[in-house]
Amino acid sequence: MDLQLDQLRALDAVLTEGTFEAAARRLNVTPSAISQRIKALEEAAGRILVQRSKPVRATESGLAVLRLARQVDLLAGEAARELGEANRPAGRPARIPIAVNADSLETWVLPALSRVTGGICFELHREDEEHTTRLLRDGTVMAAITATATPVQGCRVEPLGAMRYQALATPDFARHWFPDGARPGSYAEVPMIQFDRKDDLQWRHLRATNPEPIDPPTHFVPSSTAFAEAVRLGLGWGMLPDLQTETERAAGTLVNIDGASRIDVPLYWQQWKLDSPALNAVAAAIGAGAVTALRPVT
Structure with missing residues (x-):
């Protein structure tokens, strides 16, 4: 050709x-x-x-x-x-399109990308970490932060670390809806916050804590900032990243509704196998930012 x-x-x-x-x-x-x-x-x-x-x-x-x-x-x-x-x-300037999950974009990715200097513009595509590889496959992006460890054809993959999530709510919400504590079967009528229909984190928590399938009332809030705000305002409980809630948890204005449950979501960097100084500079900045922000993958 x-x-x-x-x-x-x-x-x-x-x-x-x-x-x-x-x-x-x-x-x-x-x-x-x-x-x-x-x-x-x-x-x-x-x-x-x-x-x-x-x-x-x-x-x-x-x-x-x-x-x-x-x-x-x-x-x-x-x-x-x-x-x-x-x-x-x-x-x-080189234009580097990257797929990023909303919580990473809200917390640690932009500070990491700010370390990249000169001649590079970013085109960020927000997508759930379970689905970002689709954008790699169809050529929409050159790199992605993803929960998928298996490399897309033509890409290389590097582990970044894990984002830890907790099932959080306000103390008043927890006392009202869980007067005897969050126990198996007690979630069925409790309002829940979900990012969108691709967001599986709340359901993972429910599957781990409820022996029978349930269908709780659900608010859909497709914005990372607004999602956290909905939990802070007492609209429901939701899985929030530790990076986003450290101050509230320390102050007691947000509490883990069952006192123990945690979900660690491993994240990986996938990029095209391309000897590009610009793309490699972005990868280095993301890697350095992940070391500071994320937990080691266990």
């Missing part, structure tokens, strides 16, 4: 922006030029790469070429900067 850099960049722009018009604005060309480049790329590949829908979507073949396009664009940009003057590097 004879794939041209401008064609690959057009594919990346179309699938990132969702329309030919938005891709044209991003690359400062006309929509017709984008259409011509995509057509030429499809002819070179010998197959359809994008579905002309709104938004534009990649076909299975398109996802394979998209991964190549983003790898080539990253390496080409790094070469341009290396060839530029030391104080005026050529080309755009």
Whole structure:
């Protein structure tokens, strides 16, 4: 296949922006030029790469070429900067798309990424840690913080550590709903906070503490900050990370509802196998941040 850099960049722009018009604005060309480049790329590949829908979507073949396009664009940009003057590097900053679970994003990831200096922009995709590998597989991201230790094809994986969660509520909530303590079977009518329908942490706690299946009343709060606030306001109990609740637990304004249960969620860093200084710099910063913030994986 004879794939041209401008064609690959057009594919990346179309699938990132969702329309030919938005891709044209991003690359400062006309929509017709984008259409011509995509057509030429499809002819070179010998197959359809994008579905002309709104938004534009990649076909299975398109996802394979998209991964190549983003790898080539990253390496080409790094070469341009290396060839530029030391104080005026050529080309755009490297753009590193990363999938991050909400609690890591809320607590330790941004301080870790702040250690990365010069020539790198982050595109953060929030996704549950159990599902971030999907974004690696389809080429949406180059790296992910994930709960999956098995590497995605074409990726390498490194352990980061574990986030510890506790089943927390306010003291008033715990006294009202668990006057005799949180015992097996006592959770059935107790309001629960859940992040979204992918969030399994509360259910893991329920399966461990209740012998029979139950269906408690549930508030869905799809924001890490608002989730914690809902627990603090007494709307329900929820599994909250120690990193987010240290002050409240020390002050007694949040308590472990059964006094003992903990869930440690191991986290891993997966990234494309690509000799990219920018991607490796991000990996190093994430690794250093994890050493400070996370518990060792046992």
